[in-house]
C-alpha cells in the first residue's frame with residue numbers, strides 16, 4: 001500500500017441529454033465507471049492505500065436517492081478493505097446548502113468526508129512507511145474565502161507557527177492538499193483560487209485538485225499540483241480522459257503514474273469536404289472507418305461536393321457510430337460564384353484572381369502538385385474570408 005489514487009469530477013447524475021436515446025445508458029455508464037474504479041482500487045496488485053475524490057462526485061448537491069445509495073455502497077468498499085477514502089464536495093455538489101447530500105449524509109458517508117469551511121488537516125494515514133496528512137476544505141458560501149489561505153493548522157512546521165505557545169503541533173510527514181478550485185487563476189464559478197505560492201509556503205508535496213476537467217500538471221516548491229481530468233466526458237467540448245492518476249512518494253518526493261482506464265470515446269473528427277468529388281465518395285470514405293462504440297461529431301469544412309446533403313449523410317452513417325452528430329461549417333461556392341468574386345475590386349477579389357492565375361499557370365505546365373496546392377490555397381483563403389464574415 002504505497003500509492004494514492006486521485007480522481008475528480010465524475011459528475012454522477014449528469015443527464016447527457018445531447019445523446020437522445022442513449023442518454024440514460026450513458027448516465028448508467030458513469031456510475032459503472034465509479035464501480036470499476038473502486039474494484040480496481042481494492043485489488044491489492046495495484047497497491048492503492050488511499051483514494052482521494054477532489055470534488056464534483058455528483059452533478060448536483062441533491063442527487064436522486066437511488067443513485068446516492070448505489071454510490072455510497074460502492075465507496076464503502078474502500079474503507080471496508082482497510083484503505084483510506086477522503087471525499088471533498090465540489091461546486092456542483094456544493095456543501096453550502098442545508099439540503100446538500102453531504103450535510104444530509106454526514107454521519108453515513110463512507111470514509112472521511114471533508115466538512116471544514118477552512119483549510120485544515122482532515123485525514124492521516126501511512127503510505128509505504130511514510131505518514132501522510134491530507135488538508136482540505138469544503139467550500140461553504142459565506143464562510144470560505146475566495147482565495148485559499150493557510151490557516152494556522154495548515155501552515156508548514158517550517159514557518160514556526162506550530163511551535164508558538166498554544167498552537168497545535170502540525171502532523172508529521174508528507175503533506176497533501178485536496179482541493180476543488182482554480183490554480184493560479186480567479187474562478188468564474190462558486191469556488192476559490194489556489195495559488196502555487198500558497199502550496200509552496202505550506203510545504204505540500206502534492207495538491208490533488210479538481211474542478212478543471214482538462215488534465216493538467218504543474219510544479220510548485222517541492223510539490224506537484226495536478227488535475228486528473230474527468231473519466232467520462234460530458235460532451236464534445238469536455239470529452240474526458242480515460243486514465244487513472246496514481247501518486248507515490250519514493251524518497252519523500254511525489255511521483256505520478258498514469259494508468260489507462262478505458263471509457264467510451266467522445267471525439268470530434270474534422271472532414272475536409274473539398275477532398276470528395278461527390279456525396280457518394282464522401283459517404284464511402286466515412287463508412288470505411290466505423291466506430292460503433294464512439295460518440296462522434298463530424299466537423300465538416302471546406303467546399304462541398306455539388307450533390308452534398310447533410311441529412312442524407314447523417315442517415316447513412318448513423319449505424320456506424322454509437323452516436324453521431326454533424327457540425328456543418330462547409331462552404332458552398334459554385335464555379336459561377338468564383339467567377340463573380342474574381343470581378344470584385346476588393347481584397348477578396350484580388351485574392352481569387354491571384355489564386356486562379358496560379359492554378360492556370362500550373363495547369364499550363366502540367367504541374368499537378370502546384371495545381372492542387374493553389375486550389376487548396378484558394379479554398380482555405382475563401383474559407384478564412386468566410387469565417388471573418390461569420391465573425392469567428
Ligand SMILES: [Mn+2]
Nearest residue numbers: 009056092211
Ligand atoms: Mn467539475
